[in-house]
Amino acid sequence: MNLELSEEQAAVKELARDFTEREIVPHAAAWDRAESVDRAIVKKLGALGFLGLTIDEEYGGSGGDHLAYCLVTEELGRGDSSVRGIVSVSLGLVAKSIAYWGTEEQRRAWLPRLTSGDAVGCFGLTEPGTGSDAANLTTRAVRDGDDYVITGSKMFITNGTWADVVLLFARTGGAEGHRGISAFLVPTDTPGLTRREIHGKLGLRGQATAEIVLDGVRVPASAMLAPEGKGFSVAMSALAKGRMSVAAGCVGIAQACLDAAVDYAGRREQFGVPIARHQLVQELLADIAVDVDAARLLTWRVADLIDRGQPFATESSVAKLYAGEAAVRCANNALQVFGGYGYVDEFPAGKLLRDARVMTLYEGTSQIHKLLIGRALTGVSAF
Numbered sequence: 476m477n478l479e480l481s482e483e484q485a486a487v488k489e490l491a492r493d494f495t496e497r498e499i500v501p502h503a504a505a506w507d508r509a510e511s512v513d514r515a516i517v518k519k520l521g522a523l524g525f526l527g528l529t530i531d532e533e534y535g536g537s538g539g540d541h542l543a544y545c546l547v548t549e550e551l552g553r554g555d556s557s558v559r560g561i562v563s564v565s566l567g568l569v570a571k572s573i574a575y576w577g578t579e580e581q582r583r584a585w586l587p588r589l590t591s592g593d594a595v596g597c598f599g600l601t602e603p604g605t606g607s608d609a610a611n612l613t614t615r616a617v618r619d620g621d622d623y624v625i626t627g628s629k630m631f632i633t634n635g636t637w638a639d640v641v642l643l644f645a646r647t648g649g650a651e652g653h654r655g656i657s658a659f660l661v662p663t664d665t666p667g668l669t670r671r672e673i674h675g676k677l678g679l680r681g682q683a684t685a686e687i688v689l690d691g692v693r694v695p696a697s698a699m700l701a702p703e704g705k706g707f708s709v710a711m712s713a714l715a716k717g718r719m720s721v722a723a724g725c726v727g728i729a730q731a732c733l734d735a736a737v738d739y740a741g742r743r744e745q746f747g748v749p750i751a752r753h754q755l756v757q758e759l760l761a762d763i764a765v766d767v768d769a770a771r772l773l774t775w776r777v778a779d780l781i782d783r784g785q786p787f788a789t790e791s792s793v794a795k796l797y798a799g800e801a802a803v804r805c806a807n808n809a810l811q812v813f814g815g816y817g818y819v820d821e822f823p824a825g826k827l828l829r830d831a832r833v834m835t836l837y838e839g840t841s842q843i844h845k846l847l848i849g850r851a852l853t854g855v856s857a858f
């Protein structure tokens with residue numbers, strides 16, 4: 476694996492860094508307090524091609540490889556995880572699934588809108604009663620003539636109240652577990668679909684996270700993505716790559732922690748010297764720096780494997796598990812460097828810690844990733 480960025484990758488990283496510094500960093504604290512990022516950011520992300528990375532240009536995408544995608548999600552995550560999440564879900568989970576599994580008609584209907592930021596996508600897998608155990612979801616889609624009628628509810632859906640389309644997973648037919656699940660592209664203005672924003676989150680406060688209720692939502696059979704019964708494969712293939720972008724977002728958080736903590740340690744004086752002179756503070760900084768490097772290298776390995784067409788699912792779990800836990804550790808260490816000032820939201824460490832905390836929970840909890848890695852090592856499934 477060549478760790479030197481190509482000219483194109485370096486240019487994309489620079490573009491994302493510049494955008495993050497200008498359009499995100501100055502607003503992140505205010506968006507956090509207001510519990511909403513400025514929605515205008517979506518069109519700006521689309522205009523720069525960040526919502527079309529890895530998607531073919533004929534569908535409005537901006538091309539690029541998965542390392543470029545990691546570089547962009549890292550930079551956005553460094554600025555504000557709530558913004559990074561918009562891209563990881565609308566592009567990473569929804570548009571990329573349509574590009575891979577969709578019919579020509581579905582690609583033409585949705586991809587140009589999603590990649591330009593004219594439309595936002597959300598990913599509806601989790602339900603109130605099924606999170607880690609997603610294969611046992613209970614939302615049901617019943618065939619009625621040329622349509623399906625969908626009833627159920629979805630929980631914790633990122634972009635939920637902003638989205639124009641939900642990639643929705645529902646049970647069709649009688650098969651139990653993952654075999655009975657199909658995927659649908661459901662426009663969110665379809666009658667019977669209602670959304671409620673979830674407030675009071677610990678972190679990611681700027682992100683529109685919602686509960687979605689489906690009460691007799693009627694969609695044509697052509698809204699099904701991939702063949703009937705293949706929905707769980709759609710979900711798992713989306714999440715395998717999606718975990719890489721979450722890991723990249725965690726690298727961004729960890730890098731933001733390092734930058735903020737090093738800067739503060741050089742300016743804050745105690746005992747007559749900058750706290751950076753105290754060796755135990757240097758230990759905190761060194762621990763953050765090692766986590767940043769390790770998480771980034773594990774994440775880039777996944778991108779490299781995907782771009783070379785190699786198996787990557789276990790490596791994606793390794794990267795997500797490590798980077799998620801590392802982001803929490805780094806934010807905790809950064810807060811320690813800030814001392815009491817880390818505990819008030821005038822300084823960045825508190826928000827970084829709150830935003831980092833969800834990274835060990837969503838797109839597979841740390842425990843679930845340990846089980847997936849254990850299964851790959853032993854061939855024995857704990858599920």
Ligand code: FAD
Pocket residue numbers: 564597598599600601605606607608630631632633634676679684833836837838839840841842843846
């Ligand atoms: P549970 O599955 O109930 O787990 C509770 C605890 O039990 C965890 O510690 C877990 O690790 C542990 N546990 C469960 N099973 C096992 C086991 N077999 N062995 C060991 N330990 C186990 N979902 C979507 O579909 N789309 C989204 O866009 C989305 N966005 C989200 C945004 C936010 C801010 C949050 C908080 C969640 C989001 N989710 C989304 C849902 C997320 O993926 C789930 O919260 C996650 O899968 C965990 O499910 P759960 O919360 O039901 O926890």
